Amino acid sequence: MADIGTLNTMKAAEDPVRGQLDGPRGARPKRNLSRRNIMLYGVLIVVAIYYLLPLYVMIVTSLKTMPEIRLGNVFSLPKDITFQPWVKAWAEACTGVNCDGLSRGFWNSVRILIPSVILSISIACVSGYALSKWKFKGSEVFFTLLLVGAFIPYQVMLYPVVIILRDVGTFLTDIWQGTCGFFTSAEGSCRGRVQLFGSLSGLVIVHSIFGMPILVLLFRNYFASIPEELFKAARVDGAGFWQILFRIMLPMSLPILVVAIILQVTGIWNDFLFGVVYTRAEQYPMTVQLNNIVNSVQGTKEYNVNMAATLLTGLVPLAIYFVSGKLFVRGIAAGAVKG
Amino acid sequence: MTDHSVQIKDLDLHFGAVKVLQNLNLDIHDGEFLVLLGSSGCGKSTLLNCIAGLLEPTDGQIFIKGQNVTWKEPSERGIGMVFQSYALYPQMTVEGNLSFGLKNARVPKDEIKRRVDRAAEILQIEPLLKRKPGALSGGQRQRVAIGRALVRDVDVFLFDEPLSNLDAKLRADLRVELKRLHHQLKNTMIYVTHDQVEAMTLANRIAIMKGGLIMQLDTPDVIYNRPVNKYVADFIGSPSMNFIEGTLERGTFRAGEFTMRMQGYDFAAGSAQDGPAIAGIRPEHIVTGELAANMPATMQVKAELVEPMGSDTLIWSRVNDEPFRIRMDGHLPVEEGEILNIGIDPARVSLFDTSTEERL
Numbered sequence: 001m002a003d004i005g006t007l008n009t010m011k012a013a014e015d016p017v018r019g020q021l022d023g024p025r026g027a028r029p030k031r032n033l034s035r036r037n038i039m040l041y042g043v044l045i046v047v048a049i050y051y052l053l054p055l056y057v058m059i060v061t062s063l064k065t066m067p068e069i070r071l072g073n074v075f076s077l078p079k080d081i082t083f084q085p086w087v088k089a090w091a092e093a094c095t096g097v098n099c100d101g102l103s104r105g106f107w108n109s110v111r112i113l114i115p116s117v118i119l120s121i122s123i124a125c126v127s128g129y130a131l132s133k134w135k136f137k138g139s140e141v142f143f144t145l146l147l148v149g150a151f152i153p154y155q156v157m158l159y160p161v162v163i164i165l166r167d168v169g170t171f172l173t174d175i176w177q178g179t180c181g182f183f184t185s186a187e188g189s190c191r192g193r194v195q196l197f198g199s200l201s202g203l204v205i206v207h208s209i210f211g212m213p214i215l216v217l218l219f220r221n222y223f224a225s226i227p228e229e230l231f232k233a234a235r236v237d238g239a240g241f242w243q244i245l246f247r248i249m250l251p252m253s254l255p256i257l258v259v260a261i262i263l264q265v266t267g268i269w270n271d272f273l274f275g276v277v278y279t280r281a282e283q284y285p286m287t288v289q290l291n292n293i294v295n296s297v298q299g300t301k302e303y304n305v306n307m308a309a310t311l312l313t314g315l316v317p318l319a320i321y322f323v324s325g326k327l328f329v330r331g332i333a334a335g336a337v338k339g
Numbered sequence: 340m341t342d343h344s345v346q347i348k349d350l351d352l353h354f355g356a357v358k359v360l361q362n363l364n365l366d367i368h369d370g371e372f373l374v375l376l377g378s379s380g381c382g383k384s385t386l387l388n389c390i391a392g393l394l395e396p397t398d399g400q401i402f403i404k405g406q407n408v409t410w411k412e413p414s415e416r417g418i419g420m421v422f423q424s425y426a427l428y429p430q431m432t433v434e435g436n437l438s439f440g441l442k443n444a445r446v447p448k449d450e451i452k453r454r455v456d457r458a459a460e461i462l463q464i465e466p467l468l469k470r471k472p473g474a475l476s477g478g479q480r481q482r483v484a485i486g487r488a489l490v491r492d493v494d495v496f497l498f499d500e501p502l503s504n505l506d507a508k509l510r511a512d513l514r515v516e517l518k519r520l521h522h523q524l525k526n527t528m529i530y531v532t533h534d535q536v537e538a539m540t541l542a543n544r545i546a547i548m549k550g551g552l553i554m555q556l557d558t559p560d561v562i563y564n565r566p567v568n569k570y571v572a573d574f575i576g577s578p579s580m581n582f583i584e585g586t587l588e589r590g591t592f593r594a595g596e597f598t599m600r601m602q603g604y605d606f607a608a609g610s611a612q613d614g615p616a617i618a619g620i621r622p623e624h625i626v627t628g629e630l631a632a633n634m635p636a637t638m639q640v641k642a643e644l645v646e647p648m649g650s651d652t653l654i655w656s657r658v659n660d661e662p663f664r665i666r667m668d669g670h671l672p673v674e675e676g677e678i679l680n681i682g683i684d685p686a687r688v689s690l691f692d693t694s695t696e697e698r699l
């Protein structure tokens with residue numbers, strides 16, 4: 001019995017400690033349904049619906065037949081799904097000029113997009129690198145001018161660029177026809193003309209130039225954030241301008257390259273103004289082609305075809321976002337930014 | 340032809356209107372370990388970058404091994420450089436980092452392998468060769484950075500605060516390794532630091548810099564015992580030197596009640612011996628306890644604050660209303676408020692002219 005007595009006293013002695021043990025311990029539990037979270041998710045859901053509803057209507061409409069659309073119920077699901085509008089939008093829809101649908105515009109856009117993206121990013125990357133790491137006299141002035149260029153509205157330059165493209169084309173033609181005799185004596189081979197205005201190459205040049213300010217800014221700032229000592233170490237190791245760029249800087253630049261690609265692909269693909277001004281009808285990019293299909297006044301309005309055409313046109317930027325967004329995150333996670 | 344490894348002649352460097360280096364001359368012997376020591380912003384890195392060829396001097400010449408390299412590219416100068424931030428190429432393996440410079444110089448493959456293996460062996464980084472820098476610790480990264488200079492078989496190594504980013508323990512370890520490396524390689528090494536312990540322990544000679552000028556260039560021993568001016572005296576030593584303002588008259592220094600006959604003091608030739616002067620006394624040269632009475636100059640001070648540091652004890656006191664530090668053996672018990680008898684050996688004191696602050 002005496003044992004129990006001692007046990008009890010021990011227990012009493014432990015009590016205050018026990019009180020502490022029962023108290024809060026470890027991480028504080030988080031309430032999921034706090035007022036803050038309700039607000040946050042509420043707003044997010046509303047915004048998401050606001051943006052997704054039109055997309056939903058477009059998709060649904062593009063899968064309906066015309067008679068069903070005429071019933072007027074915009075939000076209803078299609079009763080019998082048809083892919084005919086998509087086929088028609090791609091291959092048969094008529095613009096004022098021809099009836100081969102968006103496909104022509106798609107390939108034109110691709111032919112514009114790929115060289116423009118490669119050209120503009122290459123030039124901007126090298127320029128940004130030179131401006132940040134190989135400062136020369138006047139490099140700051142040069143950069144400031146470039147930045148000012150970013151703030152001039154495109155519309156101001158539309159017509160001057162038309163003249164420049166036309167005249168430079170004529171000038172290059174003159175040079176070509178004047179000198180080509182030295183390279184070849186074949187009859188008639190010197191008749192070719194260099195055409196910049198109203199051709200895809202002209203549009204590629206325009207896109208590259210107009211993308212320059214923002215891209216150079218992007219690359220310059222990124223390269224400027226790479227430590228100076230890394231650059232110095234490479235110089236001591238005997239690497240030159242291009243070696244440092246290709247062996248040291250570019251391998252560290254995946255994230256910024258992805259950002260530049262996203263910017264350029266979506267910007268150039270979505271461009272309408274330059275496309276319609278600087279090219280001819282058979283070279284119109286997809287956006288212009290889309291406009292011509294949707295706004296063509298012959299016959300009845302085929303809403304399902306229009307919706308399908310619009311979705312098709314938006315597919316490329318969408319795909320870019322999905323694919324490169326993931327790459328972007330992976331690039332950062334892989335420590336490509338920090339050494 | 341010469342035992343000079345690096346010579347700098349009349350070097351000027353201006354950033355616009357800012358004159359960072361002015362008329363700087365420096366001769367560095369072959370195989371010497373020279374430390375450039377100075378507070379932050381005094382132009383140490385700038386000087387090192389000029390030697391490396393990473394900055395163009397405004398005026399002056401640089402010779403390495405008797406060759407004028409003033410207009411040469413960094414890679415053509417026979418130098419290797421180690422940076423504070425390591426500056427390893429993050430996308431290359433350790434092996435890639437080590438061999439990058441050799442590949443650029445078109446060194447044959449088997450020779451590259453031989454040199455990389457040798458450097459890896461010297462620095463004990465063989466197991467790391469296939470790793471990326473991101474997977475290395477700070478100490479390992481700095482070893483790789485040293486290795487990158489090592490493989491290039493250069494005459495001159497340049498270090499720009501290589502240990503500053505490491506924690507204290509690792510810094511001490513790597514410091515010893517650097518010294519060992521210097522004994523082994525016998526290259527010329529120029530080492531920039533603001534840490535006086537690194538400077539004192541590593542250097543054959545130290546160049547103390549201030550505002551782009553070299554104040555004193557000498558062995559650590561001379562710099563410590565015979566600083567040429569008050570700035571150097573104050574900069575070197577931790578805790579720093581005590582300064583007492585007073586006057587010097589016919590070989591006796593007086594400050595208030597304190598007098599000290601400067602017997603055994605080695606006056607600089609031609610220095611004025613009378614007039615206002617500052618006596619610099621190192622805290623660790625002050626004798627306490629029973630031995631104090633035997634010293635040529637004695638004083639009584641009150642211990643205001645006692646900082647025990649284990650091996651020794653730092654006592655804060657006051658002389659002529661100026662803080663006065665005494666470093667004494669950690670075993671001796673001292674109470675705060677206690678009056679201490681201290682003794683000073685004039686031979687270990689430094690006297691400075693009050694106006695020019697030059698050594699007398």
Ligand SMILES: Nc1ncnc2c1ncn2[C@@H]1O[C@H](COP(=O)(O)OP(=O)(O)O)[C@@H](O)[C@H]1O
Nearest residue numbers: 354357359377378379380381382383384385386
């Ligand atoms: N690119 C530059 N432009 C202008 N001033 C500079 C530049 N680089 C360094 N300085 C100035 O030169 C001085 C010396 O710098 P530095 O050599 O880096 O000093 P530290 O001794 O700390 O290595 C500093 O005052 C710094 O502000």
Ligand SMILES: [Mg+2]
Nearest residue numbers: 383384385500
């Ligand atoms: Mg520095």
